[in-house]
Amino acid sequence: MNAELWLPVVFAGLMAISLLAYVILDGYDLGVGILLPLGAKAERDTMIASIGPFWDANETWLVLGVGLLLVAFPLAHGIILGELYLPVALMLLGLILRGVAFDFRVKARDPHQPWWNAAFAAGSLLAALSQGVMLGRYLTGFAPGAAAWGFALLAGVGLAAAYALLGAGWLIMKTRGALQARAIGWARRALYGTGLAVLAVSIATPLASSHIAAKWFVLPDFLLLLPLPLGSLALFVLLALSLPRLARRQAAGNDTLCWLPFAATVGIVLLSFWGLAYSVFPDIVIGRLTIWQAASSPEALSVILWGAAVVLPTIVGYTVYAYRVFWGKAEGLSYS
Amino acid sequence: MEFDPVTLARIQFGANISFHILFPTISIAMGWVLLFFKWRFNATRDEAWMEAYGFWVKVFALTFAVGVVSGITMSFQFGTNWPGYMRTVGNIAGPLLAYEVLTAFFLEATFLGIMLFGRSRVSNRMHTLATFLVAFGTTVSAFWIIALNSWMQTPAGFTMVNGQAHVTSWLEVIFNPSMPYRLIHMLLASGLTVAFLVAGLSAYRWGRGDRGLAVRHSLKTGVYLAALLIPLQILAGDAHGLNTFHHQPAKLAAMEGVWHTERGAPLLLFALPDEASQSNRYQIGIPRLASLIITHQPDGEIRGLNEFAGRHPPVGKVFWSFRAMVAVGVLMLATAWLAAWQLRRGEPAGWTVSLLTAMTFSGWLATLAGWYVTEIGRQPWLVTGVLSTADAASTVPGGMILSTLLMYLALYLVLLASYVSVVFYLARKAGKHDELPLSANLAGEQA
Ligand code: HEM
Numbered sequence: 001m002n003a004e005l006w007l008p009v010v011f012a013g014l015m016a017i018s019l020l021a022y023v024i025l026d027g028y029d030l031g032v033g034i035l036l037p038l039g040a041k042a043e044r045d046t047m048i049a050s051i052g053p054f055w056d057a058n059e060t061w062l063v064l065g066v067g068l069l070l071v072a073f074p075l076a077h078g079i080i081l082g083e084l085y086l087p088v089a090l091m092l093l094g095l096i097l098r099g100v101a102f103d104f105r106v107k108a109r110d111p112h113q114p115w116w117n118a119a120f121a122a123g124s125l126l127a128a129l130s131q132g133v134m135l136g137r138y139l140t141g142f143a144p145g146a147a148a149w150g151f152a153l154l155a156g157v158g159l160a161a162a163y164a165l166l167g168a169g170w171l172i173m174k175t176r177g178a179l180q181a182r183a184i185g186w187a188r189r190a191l192y193g194t195g196l197a198v199l200a201v202s203i204a205t206p207l208a209s210s211h212i213a214a215k216w217f218v219l220p221d222f223l224l225l226l227p228l229p230l231g232s233l234a235l236f237v238l239l240a241l242s243l244p245r246l247a248r249r250q251a252a253g254n255d256t257l258c259w260l261p262f263a264a265t266v267g268i269v270l271l272s273f274w275g276l277a278y279s280v281f282p283d284i285v286i287g288r289l290t291i292w293q294a295a296s297s298p299e300a301l302s303v304i305l306w307g308a309a310v311v312l313p314t315i316v317g318y319t320v321y322a323y324r325v326f327w328g329k330a331e332g333l334s335y336s
Numbered sequence: 337m338e339f340d341p342v343t344l345a346r347i348q349f350g351a352n353i354s355f356h357i358l359f360p361t362i363s364i365a366m367g368w369v370l371l372f373f374k375w376r377f378n379a380t381r382d383e384a385w386m387e388a389y390g391f392w393v394k395v396f397a398l399t400f401a402v403g404v405v406s407g408i409t410m411s412f413q414f415g416t417n418w419p420g421y422m423r424t425v426g427n428i429a430g431p432l433l434a435y436e437v438l439t440a441f442f443l444e445a446t447f448l449g450i451m452l453f454g455r456s457r458v459s460n461r462m463h464t465l466a467t468f469l470v471a472f473g474t475t476v477s478a479f480w481i482i483a484l485n486s487w488m489q490t491p492a493g494f495t496m497v498n499g500q501a502h503v504t505s506w507l508e509v510i511f512n513p514s515m516p517y518r519l520i521h522m523l524l525a526s527g528l529t530v531a532f533l534v535a536g537l538s539a540y541r542w543g544r545g546d547r548g549l550a551v552r553h554s555l556k557t558g559v560y561l562a563a564l565l566i567p568l569q570i571l572a573g574d575a576h577g578l579n580t581f582h583h584q585p586a587k588l589a590a591m592e593g594v595w596h597t598e599r600g601a602p603l604l605l606f607a608l609p610d611e612a613s614q615s616n617r618y619q620i621g622i623p624r625l626a627s628l629i630i631t632h633q634p635d636g637e638i639r640g641l642n643e644f645a646g647r648h649p650p651v652g653k654v655f656w657s658f659r660a661m662v663a664v665g666v667l668m669l670a671t672a673w674l675a676a677w678q679l680r681r682g683e684p685a686g687w688t689v690s691l692l693t694a695m696t697f698s699g700w701l702a703t704l705a706g707w708y709v710t711e712i713g714r715q716p717w718l719v720t721g722v723l724s725t726a727d728a729a730s731t732v733p734g735g736m737i738l739s740t741l742l743m744y745l746a747l748y749l750v751l752l753a754s755y756v757s758v759v760f761y762l763a764r765k766a767g768k769h770d771e772l773p774l775s776a777n778l779a780g781e782q783a
Contacts, residue, residue, distance in 0.1 A: 052449070052452075053449030053450070053453045053454070054449060056400070056401070056404055056444075056445040056446075056448050056449065057442060057445035057446040057448075057449065059404060059405075059408060059445075060404075060441045060442050060445045062408060063407070063408055063411050064438075064441075064442075066412060067411055067433055067434060067437050068434070070411070070414055070433070071422070071426065071429075071430030071431070071433060071434050072430070074415070074419075074422035074423060074426050074430075075423075077415040077422065078416075078422075078423075078730075081412060081415050081416045082416060082419075082731070082732055085416060085732055085736055085740070086736065086740070088412055088416070092408065093747065095405055095408055096405040096408075096409070096751075097747075099401050099402070099404060099405035100398075100401055100402055100751055100754070102401060103397055103398045103401045103402075104398070104754060104758060107394060107398060107758050107761070108754070108758050109761055296422075296426050296430060297426075297427055297500070299427060299502065299503065300426060300428075300430045303431045303503075303506075304431050304434045307431070307434065307435055307438055307439070308434070308438060311438040312438070315438070315442045315446075318443075318446050318447070319442070319446055322446050322447070322449055322450060325449075325450055325454055325457050325458055326453070326454070326457065
């Protein structure tokens, strides 16, 4: 088969997988950051301990995703990041603040600690909002005008809510006692926020982009796609029903199914992501540039592909190993 | 000031990369120093080595975090600030950057978690392995990025077709003419930066009366490492300069302030290079020494800037950055050997302790100065002879770059001040725990 044809598809796939991994993995730790101010003082260390061993590696998926965009679709990288210049700068500000605050907050002098806690939470929130805005801007094909920006802001709030839900799910799974009970409460609130936002974005996306509308609302595609929204709906209902039960069981000291909220949220993210990918493919800048037009030459791509084919499975392998090492409830984390 | 987007893009990128490089420079060699502490502990079962490990791993975690987040910034700015870069040399830069992420970033970031927080969860052997993998990952990452940077200095192994670089030999691309020199010089720079950091902070604790075994171990490690590496660095720097002479003569002429092709050129100790008159003012030099060092003949010829009219880098910046680097290098030599000599005979003198403390971050100075020589010295090119900086620059409006530039600058200043003060604070706090048993000490350090 013709390499110029399939290599860009493979790389679009790799990039999508990296970004998906990023959204899920950094999503939960950004979510924990957003929830941090809601935790009682004594619980904050446990909240942070639950993400401590992972966040560095989680953010690496963003570097890989953006790196793939840069090396595989340089034309699109220039256009997209040029258009998103300000939200990207704000996201970076957020990521930098929270990344350093993570380490500074335990190492700094006592009077400075609340300040670093605030930086951690604010940075997490800023990064989540900016990423949502970037998504929103991207989906409208960077359309000008108040409506398009309104849509982007909506997407920003939606993504922040979704991250908070992921974060709450993570905490339910990784903690116990009062904090776990509280996290169930947070999950219930974040669930409504996320549900509303996903609904609004789903309705607004085809309105905002006739391009995307044309891809969904034709038969038989529409019927084939129906499982995506229906599946998400089912997961939302499952979460809405199971969270109150989980709270009751938890109060009785029973920890079964503590992983369910997190898993169901990941399911929602997967389905939404699939829907988005379908909406966009095979464009990479919606309505302007397809992945084939934006791709680098096959010679560079095949060199990278060989490396990726060998290394990516290894990365997945040791990532799984790291998660197994820190399996179970997060205790106070220490360097011992 | 006018909002010239190219200038602003350069300042912004320069500010980011200057800030970023400070932290990898520490983490590359610090990983190996931690492995050394761990190995000493495994071999001797002396808890003080583990205490040293416990202290420095905290500094490492902090450093690594700042490096990661400022590195993420870089991955975005490659494209936004220099779109022409990927367009022209993407076939080379793309795979090298991708290999760095794939082979190094994930490895370091993942095993860092185990290295920092996994001691009670994995076997001692696995923990040592994790420490090794983190150190190894940082070094692999340096390998790829230095390969790419060196290729931009001295490109090889490619042909240009329709304005795009195509690889003819990956071996020649990676091991391009300046790569081995730059890799060695940079790894040694990292080693020296860490050696002085470890020695300096330990001296600081020593000076405050905190003279436990762990502090002694760290002090000796830092001082001896510095004393060992600095002569190697000077030799490597000399060889690096010869390489530059052959491959980037305009840069070398700027470093030495040679305006006109000259035999028996003096080594300038002081001068104010003046672009307008194409000459140096207030020049003080040692006759013939520059020719002797560079060509190994007292009357060897050094090509002057006049041969590269319009295509040479700004002279003053390169000239002075080079002198700053060498000056710090000489100071390092004197300090490290003196301190090593005193340590061999007993305890360091009070003023040696102060000197070491003052030089805690001296490696940063030399490293930044060195990178300015290298990068400013490459101008007006982004990739020597292939792509000029102006042609690679972006079309993002100047005002937007300026506002984000100010934001980054403010952020970086705050972070730099916080980093330095927290590192010293950690040193003071560690001293207070000295009487407590080790386990209590570590448990207090929740992260
Ligand atoms: C004292 C004698 C030294 C000499 C003769 C020397 C020589 C050089 C030369 C010729 C370059 C530029 C090469 C080029 O771009 O073509 C360079 C760059 C550099 N130097 Fe030095 N250097 C010395 C000391 C140091 C010290 C003590 C450090 C740090 C601790 C250092 C760190 C660097 C760095 C980071 C670079 C930029 C990367 C590179 O191009 O290698 N140097 N040095």
